[in-house]
Amino acid sequence: MTTNTRTLYDRDVVEWADRQAQLLRDGRFDLLDLENLIEEVEDVGNRHRDKVKSQLKRMLWHLLKIKYQPSKHTDSWDITIVDAANQIKDEFEDRPSLRRHLEESFDLCYKRARRDAANETRLDISTFPMQCPESIRVKAWELINSDD
Structure with missing residues (x-):
């Protein structure tokens, strides 16, 4: 080099x-230029991992808002949830190994979604459980794994 x-x-x-x-x-x-070439190749994978994590966080955030602030539930929340699931499915279709990475990142995505839901709803963060409620975890994976 x-x-x-x-x-x-x-x-x-x-x-x-x-x-x-x-x-x-x-x-x-x-x-x-091996040093920079290695870094750039790693960045390719990181960009795709970040994309699915961002979409999962967005989905969980809206699922939390529906569960803990149902009186403010709008169709746009449902549209956002479905869009996030579709974005994740598209990534999985082209890059199947991302599923494993997303499974490993689920708890971190939930933690960030919890924070964002508290900020947006103005509810105390303690309103939202520290661990993802099973009903939300199941719903998220159902949406991601659905065939539509």
Whole structure:
């Protein structure tokens, strides 16, 4: 790796990526910027993991609002929940390993959804259980695993 390659990464990541791809196609592995290439490859997976976690959090947040503030329940909450489930399903269809990552992240997503639900509803955070209620956990996975 040359100093110019490292500088190019900092200056123009798109041009850097084009050059790295060409080096790979040409079999010029000795010239690859491995440090940044590894980081970028890892970032690809992280972006997809973050997307499904964000959608799960959004779904759980709205399920909490429905359960603990039913008088304010609107159709838009239901639409948001279904949209989040569909976004997750689309990611799972293209990247099946994300299911395992989402299962591992469920409790963290719930914790964040709990905080957001408390902030939005202005209900005390203690209104929302520390652990995800089983009814919400089951509903979330039903929506994610449904065939529609």
